[in-house]
Amino acid sequence: MIKPAANKSRASGRITLAMVAAHAGVATMTASRAITQPDMVSQALRDRVDQAVVELGYVPNRAARALASSQSKVIAVLVPSLSNAVFTEVLAGIQDALDADDYQILIGNTRYSDKEEEKLIGTYLQSNPDGMLLSGLSHSPRVQQILTNSRVPVVSMMDMSTDPSQLTVGFSQVQAGYAMTRYLIDKGHKRIGFLAAQLDERTLRRAEGYRQAMQEAGLLDNKLEVMVGEPSTIALGAELLGRMLAQAPDCDAIFCCNDDLAHGAVYQCQRRGISVPAQLAICGFNDLPASAWMNPSLTTVATPRYRIGYEAAKLLRAVIKGEDPANKQIDLGFTLMARESA
Amino acid sequence: MIKPAANKSRASGRITLAMVAAHAGVATMTASRAITQPDMVSQALRDRVDQAVVELGYVPNRAARALASSQSKVIAVLVPSLSNAVFTEVLAGIQDALDADDYQILIGNTRYSDKEEEKLIGTYLQSNPDGMLLSGLSHSPRVQQILTNSRVPVVSMMDMSTDPSQLTVGFSQVQAGYAMTRYLIDKGHKRIGFLAAQLDERTLRRAEGYRQAMQEAGLLDNKLEVMVGEPSTIALGAELLGRMLAQAPDCDAIFCCNDDLAHGAVYQCQRRGISVPAQLAICGFNDLPASAWMNPSLTTVATPRYRIGYEAAKLLRAVIKGEDPANKQIDLGFTLMARESA
DNA sequence: CTGCCGTATGATATCGCTATCAACATTTCT
DNA sequence: AGAAATGTTGATAGCGATATCATACGGCAG
Numbered sequence: 001m002i003k004p005a006a007n008k009s010r011a012s013g014r015i016t017l018a019m020v021a022a023h024a025g026v027a028t029m030t031a032s033r034a035i036t037q038p039d040m041v042s043q044a045l046r047d048r049v050d051q052a053v054v055e056l057g058y059v060p061n062r063a064a065r066a067l068a069s070s071q072s073k074v075i076a077v078l079v080p081s082l083s084n085a086v087f088t089e090v091l092a093g094i095q096d097a098l099d100a101d102d103y104q105i106l107i108g109n110t111r112y113s114d115k116e117e118e119k120l121i122g123t124y125l126q127s128n129p130d131g132m133l134l135s136g137l138s139h140s141p142r143v144q145q146i147l148t149n150s151r152v153p154v155v156s157m158m159d160m161s162t163d164p165s166q167l168t169v170g171f172s173q174v175q176a177g178y179a180m181t182r183y184l185i186d187k188g189h190k191r192i193g194f195l196a197a198q199l200d201e202r203t204l205r206r207a208e209g210y211r212q213a214m215q216e217a218g219l220l221d222n223k224l225e226v227m228v229g230e231p232s233t234i235a236l237g238a239e240l241l242g243r244m245l246a247q248a249p250d251c252d253a254i255f256c257c258n259d260d261l262a263h264g265a266v267y268q269c270q271r272r273g274i275s276v277p278a279q280l281a282i283c284g285f286n287d288l289p290a291s292a293w294m295n296p297s298l299t300t301v302a303t304p305r306y307r308i309g310y311e312a313a314k315l316l317r318a319v320i321k322g323e324d325p326a327n328k329q330i331d332l333g334f335t336l337m338a339r340e341s342a
Numbered sequence: 343m344i345k346p347a348a349n350k351s352r353a354s355g356r357i358t359l360a361m362v363a364a365h366a367g368v369a370t371m372t373a374s375r376a377i378t379q380p381d382m383v384s385q386a387l388r389d390r391v392d393q394a395v396v397e398l399g400y401v402p403n404r405a406a407r408a409l410a411s412s413q414s415k416v417i418a419v420l421v422p423s424l425s426n427a428v429f430t431e432v433l434a435g436i437q438d439a440l441d442a443d444d445y446q447i448l449i450g451n452t453r454y455s456d457k458e459e460e461k462l463i464g465t466y467l468q469s470n471p472d473g474m475l476l477s478g479l480s481h482s483p484r485v486q487q488i489l490t491n492s493r494v495p496v497v498s499m500m501d502m503s504t505d506p507s508q509l510t511v512g513f514s515q516v517q518a519g520y521a522m523t524r525y526l527i528d529k530g531h532k533r534i535g536f537l538a539a540q541l542d543e544r545t546l547r548r549a550e551g552y553r554q555a556m557q558e559a560g561l562l563d564n565k566l567e568v569m570v571g572e573p574s575t576i577a578l579g580a581e582l583l584g585r586m587l588a589q590a591p592d593c594d595a596i597f598c599c600n601d602d603l604a605h606g607a608v609y610q611c612q613r614r615g616i617s618v619p620a621q622l623a624i625c626g627f628n629d630l631p632a633s634a635w636m637n638p639s640l641t642t643v644a645t646p647r648y649r650i651g652y653e654a655a656k657l658l659r660a661v662i663k664g665e666d667p668a669n670k671q672i673d674l675g676f677t678l679m680a681r682e683s684a
Numbered sequence: 685c686t687g688c689c690g691t692a693t694g695a696t697a698t699c700g701c702t703a704t705c706a707a708c709a710t711t712t713c714t
Numbered sequence: 715a716g717a718a719a720t721g722t723t724g725a726t727a728g729c730g731a732t733a734t735c736a737t738a739c740g741g742c743a744g
Contacts (some may be wrong), residue, residue: 013493027724032702042722057491062468063408064700067729069701072405082430091424095451104465107449109437117569123446128356149399151355196706234635237672267635290632293576360731369694384692411700521726650738685743694737703728712719 015056021206025054036061062104066128076106076124077133078117080200084232085288086258086305087135090157093309094133099315103130112200112231114140119320125150131316133309136201137161137168138313142313155316157308158202160331167319169330173202175335176301177209180255180283181338183299185217190255193224193244195265197255203257206285209229210255222247232257237264238271253281253342259288262298279342296340304332357400367393370678377402378606404446408470413464416590417658419447419475420464422542425622426574427596428478428647432499436475445472445660454542454573456482467492473658475651478543479503479510497658499650500544502673509661511654511672515544518676519551520642522597522625525641525678527559531595531623535586537607538599540572552597565590576601579606594622595684601626601633608683623684630680638682646674 021031028047034041034049041049052058064167066072077094079087098105106127108120122142124132129152139147147154155167184192194210196203207227209338214220226244229238237260244251256262261305262284276282276296287302311330318325363373368387376383376391383391394400405532408414419436423427433449440447448469450462463485466474473495481489489496497509516550526534536552538545549569556562568586572578598604604626610674611618618624618638626633629644660667 014700017702027701029702029725030723033723036702040722043721059464059467059492059642060408061700063405063414063470063472064729065702066405067403067409067731068700068702070729082424082433083427083702085425085427085546088424089429092451102465104448104469106446109434122401123444124403127446128403128405150401234631238635263632264635267637270637289576293606294636295578295612356730360730369714370730371691371695371732375693378732382692387693403730406699407732412728412732435728528735664713688743689741692739693735694735696715696733696735698733699731701729703731704726705724706726707722707724709722710743711718712717 004325005209014061015058017058017060018051018137020049020056020058023056024048030044030094039328046171069248072104072130073102073132074104074106074127074129075131075313076108076127076129078108078110078120078154080110080112082107082109086286086303089305090135090309090312093306093311094313095309097310097313099266112198114143115209117308118143118146125152131155131320133157133312137166138201151318153316155319158224159205159314160329167315167328168305169308169315169332171303171308171332171334173205174209174212176285176303177206177255178213179209179214179334180285180301181210181337182188183338184253184281184283184342185213185219186257187253187281187342189270190219191221191225191248191251191253192219193246193248193251193254194338195237195240195261196225196227197236197240197261198257199227199229199231206257212257221248225250232260234260234264234267236270237261239264241265241268254283255278256282256284259284259286259291259298259300262300262341263288263290263294266294266296277340277342282342287337290340292337300337302335302337304334307332356403357398359400359402362391362394362398362400365398366390368429412470414470414472415444415510416443416446416471416473417526417655418450418463418469418471420450420462420466421477422448422452422454428628428645431647432477432651432654435648435653436655437576439649439652439655440449440659443581445452450498452477454540456485460485460488463488465606467494473497475499475654475658479508480543490509495658495661497654497661499654501547504669506670509657509667509670511650511657511674513645513674516551516554517549518627518645519597520547520555521676521678522552522627522643523552523555525680526595526597526684527555527561528623529595529623529684532561533563533566533590533593533595534561535568535590535593535596536599537571537579537582537596537603538567538569538585539578539582539603540573540599541569548599562588566593574602576602576606576609576636579603579674580610581606583607583610596617596622596624598624598626601642604642604683605630605632605636607638608636608638619682619684625684629679631678634681641678641681641684644679646676649674649675 017031018028021028032048034046038046081087110117134156135158137156137159158170160172161168226240262282265282274280284298284300285299291298291300359373360370363370370665371434373391380388452459476498479498479501479502500512502514503510529659568582607624626640626642629642633640633642
């Protein structure tokens with residue numbers, strides 16, 4: 001019943017599906033089905049194929065599969081940073097959502113650079129991905145064109161879009177910035193500084209929310225803004241606190257555009273003997289793990305990063321399957337965490 | 343001179359190399375060479391091909407390339423965690439080292455699980471990677487066998503191996519654990535606790551170093567060890583500090599197996615009114631960014647994570663090219679950062 | 685002028701798998 | 715019972731690139 005194994009000794013020592021099929025005494029196509037669509041093959045043959053797979057140690061060749069089926073089973077994910085905990089949690093959500101689906105996730109780090117993003121998208125397109133997850137809404141015109149031409153489904157993460165056709169999962173950065181500023185205003189602060197670094201699109205949106213709230217309260221003053229393009233770090237937060245106090249000595253509260261800066265600012269206050277929040281209130285953005293534990297604990301905005309990744313991946317998967325999702329824009333909101341520092 | 347473009351309207355709307363070649367009026371093979379080995383093609387034809395590539399917006403198909411050349415240009419990287427800053431810095435080093443080489447990096451997160459690792463390696467082997475970068479030395483027997491069978495070059499990162507044939511880049515975790523413990527002993531501490539979580543192989547090696555030093559000084563006492571398997575977090579550090587003090591109230595110093603735990607322990611001391619280092623010295627491991635800035639600043643061991651990634655990737659690249667590296671074991675050492683907390 | 689050689693170009697045969705349709709066996713329906 | 719529907723299996727033809735070998739050509743030695 002069982003034919004002898006194929007012995008075309010190919011150059012590559014690799015075990016191929018054809019060898020498995022020969023070993024099991026079935027056609028290659030049947031072996032293929034036994035592996036990828038077991039329901040379509042009779043129990044008896046399926047068992048023989050399965051056994052042959054084990055005996056020969058067969059490992060399918062993804063490249064061949066992709067080529068023949070024009071389905072890469074690859075999803076490309078672009079994040080602006082891997083050292084930022086925000087995005088690693090987004091990635092965790094994505095991985096969990098895609099876990100069982102046998103998707104290969106291609107993680108790209110754009111380092112907050114449009115050029116890098118363009119380069120990465122170009123590279124990833126060579127892998128013919130079934131879908132892409134991008135961070136942010138704004139991309140260079142060339143990127144937009146490349147994406148349109150490629151017809152790859154794309155879901156944008158982290159912020160809400162005004163374009164209703166764009167698939168988006170996130171929360172409104174503007175509203176979050178507004179909410180935090182309002183909180184400080186309601187606490188009675190008048191001279192509220194805004195400390196920002198990196199100046200990526202999310203930061204700029206938060207700044208927008210800040211200005212909106214300050215404007216409404218008649219408190220807007222550009223002396224209260226310290227914004228620099230360097231990457232956001234604790235060390236920079238410490239430094240920028242100094243710059244802020246030099247620029248606006250009467251400042252009574254500081255809204256840092258993220259927790260790293262806020263941590264640095266708090267530590268620096270401690271070193272200078274400035275008491276937080278008595279003399280200066282400080283708050284951050286993102287609610288990193290340390291924020292709840294440090295002393296004083298940090299008032300900040302908790303953002304649903306894990307869920308953003310999770311829901312974005314689920315949405316993308318649905319679109320890849322050809323479904324037309326009822327909800328193209330998923331707003332996951334945010335939570336203001338009032339703690340000791342403000 | 344230029345023939346009309348090919349118009350075999352393939353099912354996939356994709357622009358193929360054949361179309362580019364037709365558009366440029368050359369053979370497919372010539373177009374292929376013009377793109378991948380430009381030196382082998384005359385200036386004139388090369389220009390025509392380049393132009394056709396741009397005009398048609400040609401994107402090479404990586405799967406086809408991999409299949410035909412049996413070179414995937416993929417390097418798989420396995421790390422136990424993405425939320426741990428240590429490994430994201432390793433990744434940064436890898437990316438920088440491999441930047442120009444047109445390698446595709448497949449990042450896998452094993453979540454500190456042997457099973458996950460096995461699964462990921464199985465998946466990644468389907469992509470026929472040119473090489474692999476693994477974290478740690480110890481892998482399940484099955485993984486070892488799979489790797490041996492696949493004949494994929496592997497470089498192990500993070501620790502030093504005793505097997506001289508194994509390609510390794512890292513530093514001795516045992517020595518680092520020993521050094522930190524000695525430091526505390528030399529400072530006059532007698533009851534030095536060891537706080538550990540996660541209990542992955544690196545943590546266990548550090549524990550080994552700790553015990554060795556304590557043994558030598560005649561200070562070893564298992565009441566001084568608190569080790570749990572849960573993931574390492576700031577919150578857990580805070581909790582375990584309590585457990586340590588309950589278990590060994592006379593403890594006068596604590597060596598935390600990583601900075602997260604140490605941060606939690608320090609914060610918890612502050613809440614309990616225990617002064618660090620006067621009443622209790624605390625030190626960590628890894629030197630995360632916050633450690634230098636928090637108050638008190640944290641005594642810890644700085645580890646060359648970025649360089650580990652960088653050198654490991656360079657070593658792997660050399661091996662892939664067929665070179666036989668003189669130095670198969672690269673020890674990048676570590677640095678004890680003496681700060682305020684101990 | 686013949687013939688050999690190195691270089692640029694092209695034709696063809698795979699790489700390993702799946703899509704597709706044909707062939708046949710087995711039910712189910714009228 | 716005969717036709718139609720259903721379910722399995724197999725043969726064949728690509729998917730889009732590169733490896734390999736063959737061919738054409740100009741240059742140079744003899």
